Amino acid sequence: MPASTPLPQFDDVLDAAARIAPHARATPVLRADALDAAAGASLLFKAEPLQHGGAFKFRGACNAVFSLSDAEAARGVVTHSSGNHGAALALAARRRGIACHVVAPQGAAAPKLALIAAQGAVLHRCEPTIAAREAMCERVRQATGATLVHPYADARVIAGQGTATLELLAEAPGLDLLVVPVGGGGLASGAALALSGCAPGLPLVLAEPAGAADTLRSLRGGVRDVDFVPDTVCDGLRGTLGEPNFRILHGYGAEVVAVDDADTIAAMRLLLTRLKLLVEPSAAIALAAVLAQPARFAGRRVGIVLSGGNVDPDTLPWAAR
Amino acid sequence: MPASTPLPQFDDVLDAAARIAPHARATPVLRADALDAAAGASLLFKAEPLQHGGAFKFRGACNAVFSLSDAEAARGVVTHSSGNHGAALALAARRRGIACHVVAPQGAAAPKLALIAAQGAVLHRCEPTIAAREAMCERVRQATGATLVHPYADARVIAGQGTATLELLAEAPGLDLLVVPVGGGGLASGAALALSGCAPGLPLVLAEPAGAADTLRSLRGGVRDVDFVPDTVCDGLRGTLGEPNFRILHGYGAEVVAVDDADTIAAMRLLLTRLKLLVEPSAAIALAAVLAQPARFAGRRVGIVLSGGNVDPDTLPWAAR
Secondary structure, three states: OOOOOOOOOHHHHHHHHHHHOOOOOOOOEEOOHHHHHHHOOEEEEEEHHHOHHHEOHHHHHHHHHHHOOHHHHHOOEEEEOOOHHHHHHHHHHHHHOOOEEEEEEOOOOHHHHHHHHHOOOEEEEEOOOHHHHHHHHHHHHHHHOOEEOOOOOOHHHHHHHHHHHHHHHHHOOOOOEEEEEOOOOHHHHHHHHHHHHHOOOOOEEEEEEHHHOHHHHHHHHOOOOOOOOOOOOOHHHOOOOOHHHHHHHHHHOOEEEEEOHHHHHHHHHHHHHHHOEOOOHHHHHHHHHHHHOHHHHOOOEEEEEEOEOOOOOOOOOOOOO | OOOOOOOOOHHHHHHHHHHHOOOOOOOOEEOOHHHHHHHOOEEEEEEHHHOHHHEOHHHHHHHHHOOOOHHHHHOOEEEEOOOHHHHHHHHHHHHHOOOEEEEEEOOOOHHHHHHHHHOOOEEEEEOOOHHHHHHHHHHHHHHHOOEEOOOOOOHHHHHHHHHHHHHHHHHOOOOOEEEEEOOOOHHHHHHHHHHHHHOOOOOEEEEEEHHHOHHHHHHHHOOOOOOOOOOOOOHHHOOOOOHHHHHHHHHHOOEEEEEOHHHHHHHHHHHHHHHOEOOOHHHHHHHHHHHHOHHHHOOOEEEEEEOEOOOOOOOOOOOOO
16 A cells, blocks of 8 residues: 555444444453453453454455455455464455455464465465565466455555444443554554544554564654564564554554563463453453553553454463463 | 242243342353354354353352342351352352352362452362251351352242343344253253243253263153262262252253263363353353254254353363373
């Protein structure tokens, strides 16, 4: 998405909500007394592990796929993805009955690749670099005429991801803050759009791995940091903040909390034990950000988007330590 | 509860719903595509692991505690429980600000005892036999004047547990069957009462461990089987079907499916992987019953009450095998 492209707006989130309503789940908002007690706050968890495909990614993918004209749709869609977006796009494409090509780097999590393949998508493996992924994607696009649906730097995807926050705000009125994870920034910038229409000025806190804190540096410096090597257990948050995502988050005035992996893993265990919900490290990081800064959240009513739950219960990260 | 005591009725479930509404959570109904595909049916899971205390037991305990007169309440409550009911009664008593005594047998699950103690209840340990538990309970009752709140053979408890089914029927209309676990029969007989008012004649299927199948034998023979030694991983389902519970379930015409522990453990793993929800074996057994009889449930819309989720994620039963 070139820097000159107009950014999606709040109305695009409303359009997305209507477009995906027949397909996506309105996931529940969950609570747990023990987590409220641990945080000294009221925590309202939007449970996207219960979304189709096990992550919020289905919202954006679905909005993109059902935005296509029939002629575009007939040529299919293509993306590169470390997992959840690829699975989501495959699911959405299957629902519309069109082809889906997914470029997946070596090292992507096995359960996520299995989800993608199970939906009938064509997998194209490549080296785990951004450059290799984009090159392979372009090759497939030129060969098939498929429409590229970028995992996060895409207006339709951003608007779709915003519907998670839209639903949370409707079901849990009176929030004092919203906390979401940030990687490429699809979920986060969608949240900013939803807030801008429903609760303008509500603080938006982004939870980011300390080992992949490009968003922290980018928003602080006012310039996108695109040159870093991610080192984090949060496999969904290793990407670089997208360009439109940066502009939206910068414009909204989102704040970033950098979180150590050890805190994220502890939060993941707490969510399983207390909320009974299996979430990915990339989702648990949002609770970890809250627990790491008790003074900031004490006594507040805090919305938290738990982004996904595609993780192998036999290799939970705390058991491996 | 003597055999002459009148049984609770549908109206008691409605009264319970109003009484506990300020205190209990209206837990969500969850779904997972992969589980629907595995069963060849539409499965709607009432998620009681998300109830206060992590199990449906809070409903019955809360109804009992808030049914007491002020004079009765001032003397507190007492129960014997392998865990979840004890924790639930402690929570409910704390909410009303009254004393709670819990008689817990040796061998009860540590996370459940911790929950009880954390609520300020007085723990009284005893041998793991029904006789020892009842004797200790009676001793406490005589010393304190506390009201006995039996885990399941109690009209107020049964009516309270019925509210889980009441909510499920309201949120998921058009069910073809309802499946619930059965141990002492509090949840199951409450479900029968709720069905009798809201969906009379709807088949009620009880999932019972093959190693503790007294309900199967009792309903088949028309006489309560009270002489058996339970052998099952389902620690919440080792009790003997209660007398009023038997009468209600027999009157409703409930059917029983006996389930092997291995199937229950496989279902527990499936629920964690696919529904992302951590449930006890005593809850997972209900899904196991559905998966064990595909022909019976194929193409149907099936309500399933997942009863609780108090289990240690570090000692999951499939990892121990």
